[in-house]
Structure formats: C-alpha cells, structure tokens
Amino acid sequence: MGTPFLYVESCPICGDGLCRIRVCVQDQKIAGCILCDECEAVWTDPSLKDRIAQRPGAEGPECPTFGLSLWSRSSHWANVGEACLLGWFDRVHLSIASE
Amino acid sequence: MTRPKHETAANALRLIPAKWAVAVVAILIGYVLLQPRLNQWFGWSLPSLASLVGDEKPAAKKETVSKTVAPEITKDFSEPASKTREKVSNDADDDYPLYGFLSEVGRNRYESPAGLIYGSGSEEGHRLKHIARHLEDQPDRPGSHGVFQGTMKEFLVAIDDGFTRAKKGGKGTKKEENGDSTVYEATFDKTIGFQGGQSGGRKKKPPSKKIRIVVRGESLITAFPF
Numbered sequence: 001m002g003t004p005f006l007y008v009e010s011c012p013i014c015g016d017g018l019c020r021i022r023v024c025v026q027d028q029k030i031a032g033c034i035l036c037d038e039c040e041a042v043w044t045d046p047s048l049k050d051r052i053a054q055r056p057g058a059e060g061p062e063c064p065t066f067g068l069s070l071w072s073r074s075s076h077w078a079n080v081g082e083a084c085l086l087g088w089f090d091r092v093h094l095s096i097a098s099e
Numbered sequence: 100m101t102r103p104k105h106e107t108a109a110n111a112l113r114l115i116p117a118k119w120a121v122a123v124v125a126i127l128i129g130y131v132l133l134q135p136r137l138n139q140w141f142g143w144s145l146p147s148l149a150s151l152v153g154d155e156k157p158a159a160k161k162e163t164v165s166k167t168v169a170p171e172i173t174k175d176f177s178e179p180a181s182k183t184r185e186k187v188s189n190d191a192d193d194d195y196p197l198y199g200f201l202s203e204v205g206r207n208r209y210e211s212p213a214g215l216i217y218g219s220g221s222e223e224g225h226r227l228k229h230i231a232r233h234l235e236d237q238p239d240r241p242g243s244h245g246v247f248q249g250t251m252k253e254f255l256v257a258i259d260d261g262f263t264r265a266k267k268g269g270k271g272t273k274k275e276e277n278g279d280s281t282v283y284e285a286t287f288d289k290t291i292g293f294q295g296g297q298s299g300g301r302k303k304k305p306p307s308k309k310i311r312i313v314v315r316g317e318s319l320i321t322a323f324p325f
Contacts, residue, residue: 002239010242013277014313016323018242037222038321039280039313053279054315060220071222095241095297 005095006083008046014039019048021078021088022070024063031065032078032086042070046091196227198252200259213259213266216318226319230254233323236295236304244296245307245323258322261285261310280320283312292324 011017017038024031033052034043040061044050052064061070068074083089115123134146201209201217207225208218221229231251237244247254264285265272271286290306293299307324314320 005241007241013280014282014311014321016243016245016311016325017321018240038323039282040221040320041277041280051278059218071220071224093241095239 002096004080006078006080006092007095008034008048008092011036011038011041012048013041017041019043019046021046021083021086021092022063022075023078023082023086024066024068024070024075026066026068026074030082030085031063032082032088033064033070035061035070040070046088194252196225198255200252200255211255211259213263214317215259215262215314216316218318220318220320226321227251230258230319230322233292236293236299238295238297238300240296241298242296243294243298243325245292245311245325246295246299247292247324249291254322257287257291257310258312258319261287261322262312262314265312280313280315283314284325285310285312294325 007018007020009019011019014036017036019034019036019041021032022035024033032045034046034048035041040054042052042054042061042064044052044064054061059069062068063070063075066074078086078088080089080094083092196207196209196217197203201211204210204216205218208216209227210216217226219225223229223232233245233247234249234251234254236246247257249257261272262283262285265274265283268274269285273284275282286309288308290308291310292307293304294302294307295304299305309325310322311325312319312322
C-alpha cells in the first residue's frame with residue numbers, strides 16, 4: 001500500500017495542479033498554507049478565498065506566516081497528522097497511490 | 100504479315116450480331132471510364148484497356164497505387180507508456196539543460212528564443228525538471244495530468260510557439276491575468292498530447308490540441324497540454 005496523498009481540490013488557476021497543504025516549520029512551530037503543486041499559487045487556507053501574491057523579487061512561493069520559501073528544506077507536504085493538527089483534515093481528499 | 104490489333108478487334112466485332120457488338124462496345128466504354136476510379140476507391144490494380152491491347156506499358160499502375168495509399172503519419176496513442184517514458188527520459192537527460200534550443204543567460208537561467216526564462220524553482224528544483232514531468236503520464240495522480248507526446252526539445256518549441264501566439268492575441272489563444280501570474284492558452288492544428296492522470300484515464304486519455312502556459316513576469320512557472 002502506498003503513502004496517502006492529500007489534496008484539497010484541482011487548482012482553479014491552472015486546472016492541472018492540485019491544491020495541497022504545505023507545512024512550514026520554524027523554531028519548532030508549524031504553519032500551513034495551500035499551495036498548487038503545478039502553478040505555485042498560494043492561499044491562506046483550504047477555502048481558497050484568500051490568495052497570496054508572490055512578493056516582488058522572490059524566487060518562488062513563500063510561507064504566508066514565516067516568509068520562508070515553500071520549496072526550502074523547512075517546508076514539506078502535510079501528512080495526515082499535520083492536516084489534523086491544522087484543523088484542515090475534513091477539507092482534504094485522500095488518495096492512496098500504488099507504488 | 101501481322102495485322103494491327105485494333106484491326107483484328109474490328110474484324111471480330113463484324114462476326115457477331117449487331118446487338119451483341121453494341122453491348123460489347125458499351126461494356127468496354129464503361130470499363131475505360133470506371134477502371135481508374137475502381138482502382139482508386141478499392142485499391143485494386145485493374146489494368147487499363149490500353150495496356151490490355153498492348154498500347155501502353157503498365158507502369159502507370161504503380162504510380163496510382165503509391166498516390167492513393169500513401170500512409171498518413173499520426174501519433175500512436177497505443178504505444179505503451181513505459182516505452183514512451185524510456186525514450187523521453189533519455190532525451191531529457193542527455194540534452195539537459197539547453198536541448199539545442201535554449202541559451203544560458205545566468206547561473207541556472209536559460210532563455211528561449213521567445214524570451215521565456217527557465218530558472219530555479221519548483222519542487223523539482225528547476226523549471227525544466229518540473230515541466231519534464233509532463234512528458235509522461237502519472238496515472239495514479241488525482242485529477243488531470245496533461246502529457247506532451249514528443250521530446251523535451253519539441254515540448255520547448257511548442258511552449259515557445261504557443262506563448263508567442265498567445266502574447267500577440269492570435270487566433271485560438273487566450274490570456275488571463277491572475278494577480279502575479281499570467282495564464283496563456285494556445286491551440287495547435289495537430290494533437291500535441293493527451294489528458295492523463297486519474298481523470299484522463301477515466302476518459303480513456305483524450306487527445307489534447309491545446310497548451311496552457313503559466314508565467315510570472317518572463318519566468319515560466321509551468322506548461323502542459325490540456
């Protein structure tokens with residue numbers, strides 16, 4: 001059995017990406033946001049109402065809470081436990097990919 | 100002394116009753132008119148009347164056949180995904196990062212002839228590696244996953260072509276500003292790929308003639324057929 005794959009929905013911007021929970025860790029604190037794994041659009045939460053524009057000059061998407069790069073080593077896709085911790089587990093779809 | 104063939108045929112017609120002679124002539128005229136069309140429609144190789152009586156060499160037959168059954172080259176969607184994957188990944192690895200198409204304009208920054216910048220970023224670490232994901236299907240991925248059928252260089256050429264046309268607002272293109280990013284769409288005359296992923300798989304991987312390109316400034320974020 002494969003690892004559970006969590007996503008909120010297909011990206012409303014690009015249509016091909018999946019909006020997924022991205023977790024940032026800093027000083028043993030975690031923060032979450034929603035990141036499209038295709039076009040890198042960022043939202044504050046799974047409602048996809050508040051989109052965060054990328055800061056001018058930034059090389060890529062950044063965590064709305066800590067300002068860290070969402071592609072840095074301090075960020076990763078949320079697992080089931082982290083989705084629960086953020087209170088977003090009821091907003092995600094679970095897909096089990098075969099390996 | 101040998102008589103000409105058409106004289107022999109005329110003499111033969113004189114020997115049969117007039118109504119039969121008229122019927123034979125009508126059949127021959129019908130054959131002359133229909134023979135090339137029958138060959139064309141059914142791929143037959145009926146000889147012409149002239150070649151039957153020996154006035155024409157049968158070389159024309161070969162020409163007709165080659166014209167009518169010339170194969171039309173189309174993409175083979177039945178090719179196993181694993182075979183495509185192997186071919187594509189070799190191409191992607193061998194020619195990375197310029198693919199005989201891009202120019203280096205800085206550290207890990209490459210520019211296409213249309214002015215698109217392929218730089219660092221994405222989960223894969225570089226945009227080129229990110230879009231290379233669209234050279235193969237991901238059948239287990241939820242939702243749709245656009246797959247380009249061709250080499251990485253052909254993909255880069257298609258992205259440039261679509262971007263150039265969409266930027267000018269050409270026919271079959273679309274442009275949408277989305278805050279900090281711009282989404283371009285362009286339609287091609289031919290099929291460029293197919294819809295993969297779980298969603299595409301459920302629809303039996305429908306062919307795609309369109310490309311969607313997401314850019315931020317001049318930097319390419321992603322591109323895929325859809």
